[in-house]
Amino acid sequence: MKHAIWIAVVATALCVLPLAFNSDVVLTILVFSYLQGMLAVSFNLIFGFTGQLSMFHAAAFGIAAYATHLFMQHLGVAYWSAMVLAAALVAAVSVVVGAICFRFRLREFYFAVVTLAFSEMARLAVLNWNSLTNGSLGINLQEKPPFWLPGTGIVRLESTLAWYYLSLVALGVTLLFCWRMVHSWMGRCFAAIRMNDELGDTLGINVFRYKLTAFVAGNMMAAVAGSLYAYFLGSLEPGFLSIDQSLGIVAMVLLGGRSVVAAPVVGAFVLTTLPHLIHFSAEIRSIVYGAILIFTILVMPQGIFGSLWQIMRRRHAA
Amino acid sequence: MLLEIAGLTKHFGGLTAVADISFGIDKGEIVGLFGPNGSGKTTLLNLIAGLIPASAGRIVWKGKNIAGWQAHEIAAAGLVKTFQNPQLFAELTAIEHLMIAGHLALKRRLGWRRIATLIDPEYRNNSRALLERAEEVLRLCRLASARGHSAAELSYGEEKMLGVAMGLMCEPELLLLDEPASGLGTGEIDNLETVLRDLKGHGTTLCVIDHKVGFLRKLADRAISLHHGAKIAEGTPDQVLRDPNVIMAYLGRAHAAI
Amino acid sequence: MGQLIVGQLLNGAIVGTLYGIAALGVTLTFGITGIVNFALGVFMMLGAYAAWYFADTVGLPYPLAVLTAVVVTSFAGLVADQALFRFTRNNLVNGLLVSIGMIAVMESSALLIWTSTPKEMHHVLPGVFAFFGLVVPKMKLVVFGLLLAVIFATYAALTKTWTGRAAYAYAQNPEAAALMGVPTSRLQTGVVVYSTGLAGLAGALYASLYSLEPTLGSLFILKAVEAAILAGIGSVAGALLGGIILGVTEGVGSIYLPLAFRDAYGLVFLIVILLFKPSGLFAGRR
Secondary structure: OHHHHHHHHHHHHHHHHHHHOOOHHHHHHHHHHHHHHHHHHHHHHHHHHOOOOOOOHHHHHHHHHHHHHHHHHHHOOOHHHHHHHHHHHHHHHHHHHHHHHHHOOOOHHHHHHHHHHHHHHHHHHHHHOHHHHOHHHOEEOOOOOEEEEOOOEEEEOOOHHHHHHHHHHHHHHHHHHHHHHHOOHHHHHHHHHHHHHHHHHHOOOOHHHHHHHHHHHHHHHHHHHHHHHHHHHOEEOHHHHOHHHHHHHHHHHHHHOOOOOOHHHHHHHHHHHHHHHOOOOHHHHHHHHHHHHHHHHHOOOOHHHHHHHHHHHHHHHO | OOEEEEEEEEEEOOEEEEEEEEEEEOOOOEEEEEOOOOOOHHHHHHHHOOOOOOOEEEEEEOOEEOOOOOHHHHHHOOEEEOOOOOOOOOOOEHHHHHHHHOHHHHHHHHHHHHHHHHOOOOHHHHHHHHHHHHHHHHHHOOOHHHOOOEHHHOOHHHHHHHHHHHHHHOOOOEEEEEOOOOOOOHHHHHHHHHHHHHHHHOOOEEEEEOOOHHHHHHHOOEEEEEEOOEEEEEEOHHHHHHOHHHHHHHHHOOOOOO | OHHHHHHHHHHHHHHHHHHHHHHHHHHHHHHHHOOOOOOHHHHHHHHHHHHHHHHHHOOOOHHHHHHHHHHHHHHHHHHHHHHOHHHHOOOHHHHHHHHHHHHHHHHHHHHHHHOOOOEOOOOOOOOEEEEOOEEEEHHHHHHHHHHHHHHHHHHHHHHHOHHHHHHHHHHHOHHHHHHOOOOHHHHHHHHHHHHHHHHHHHHHHHHHHOOEOOOHHHHHHHHHHHHHHHHOOOOHHHHHHHHHHHHHHHHHHHHHOOHHHHHHHHHHHHHHHHHHOOOOOOOOOO
């Protein structure tokens, strides 16, 4: 498999990258890219592969971030347990939201609007439940996750280098999981649902169940990303659940490409590093996201990766 | 009696599309449903296949009342329907269509254990077995030449046969065919007839609705005639075609197709 | 207490007409171009800032400022239609994504130009109107009356003029209408321009009552879409009713429940309606 060679090369390169670029700034940007990449890839499972435009992804991300902290604070559990609990919470919420939407057979656009509504409700809850979430002021997170190393024992993940490897591994696991799902009979079911769900129904595919599976799985991965992101960044704010955040995720996927599992990572990388290369204010970043969204929809619906893939395939066939 | 319909009725607001229809289908036979446009044939099949809910009546499949079951559950139980207007997966090739249609077969072979394929794709050789079966069905439906063609490249006749092929991948005990011959040329119709007879030889029961009276007359063992949603005659194709009610229904609507 | 409720009812009805006219724009755009144009919110914002600019900075008399604002937003709508929306006809998902992209671009641009500091327009019509112990600012009544007039005028135009009936016919059956000589692309562009103009009008009038922020469009468009869906996306008469129902529910609800819940009512309506009756409450009636 020629792909395996490429993957090995890229993976090795990314692993040894910190040796070449020992700058804290570069590594920080990459950590953010990898975590955003997790968001984009997991969103693409729902959107690109199963064809459901979910506007709930940012909500899953934000709920998990807040939940991790709250579980640690109120239940006294350690970070990793809190993350697992947060993911479970997001899974439960996703099952409810997804079941409601898919039970009523909401078509793409209406599904997007209803998930948007649910997402907004979650954001309003976080924004206004001051006693729990400190509202619009957000919460500062001082603690860093613990990690057990053989020989040294328990270490706090504080250095950017540690986070670099942690986020790289997390992204790798996400990619592996999505890749496995997509290239299995389950992935074929997702594809059938995306292309013609009524036909899939008559062929014995339980459309409700597989839509829900994709939705919950995607949201759970977003949850893990949220947990990690909040503790790397060191703060929580209601903006995690905003429409802007959802917009950013959609832009990443459209920019990178929908048809290949790893393609959204390209989009995540570009959109995360760009504001650091050219100093953008938050407003300009929004303008760029918006422009990219418009541009990709109208001009390049395949995204960067998708377009390159097509060009390569045509060269191969010729 | 494989399938038994009793008092099946469907109202769409004020319009009664299917009015109190009752009949049965035995294993191994080919039943033809005749009727002019608007007689409720397609609605009847959609009711049986679970695509729309019935207003009243019972649909008994192998002893169980399946009225109210979901479409995929009915397909899983062995009752599969094809579409009159070919429904396809726009991005896939013919063989890929059949791979997806093999979902039910896979489910039956592995059950819940198919989750294991997420870790080991070749668990119990499932994908190779699936591919072999898909190739076999393609050959059976005389579509082998269209194997690698995408949905857009298929001719109308090939699209319709692909619909039948997908139905076959579901390992149906009863295959409901909604106007499989409509829009086909003479050669393609002969092809279709051969395939359907082959199927009957292999033990699949068929229920076919179509406009083409000649086609059904040659193919079907038994015929049922519908008009304005009600059953007006039942018997051998020749008996039905000579039935005075049927003749009136057809002559009354001068543009009946041959 | 009773007076409080009546006061909120009235207030809610007035706010409701603002929702209603935006909902009208949403409904018209959907019927003719097949997408739900969330970007109408930013056109409303544009209209509001334009009116403020022309009235306070340039010094035009208020009615003229409103007119100019409407012209500006209609023109912007024309440009947007030709550059962007033209390529998303009848594609709801693409339309949604392009609208969201446009919102991001325009809101952020507005933030850069005018900053998030709220702007207040000078009082156009100071003073209140008192009746039956209720006190309503005069300007609000003027706005209310004006919006109602425009909505009814639109309804009349749709049912009486040839253009209006052509639009109606097109919404029912695009192919037949095209075959009968209805100029479809001009009609579609015309509807987009008209609805952005309506949004601009709503914004310009909004400016006389409330303070301006770049995000005012987002808050409004969600409500407008909720109102349109509540009424039945496609129902012109319903748009106004939907808006008023929403406005009144919010107003009266805010008496009993904390303010934070106000924005949630519309969301709940939206979800419930889309789940149970996606065609809305007044579907079937135009």
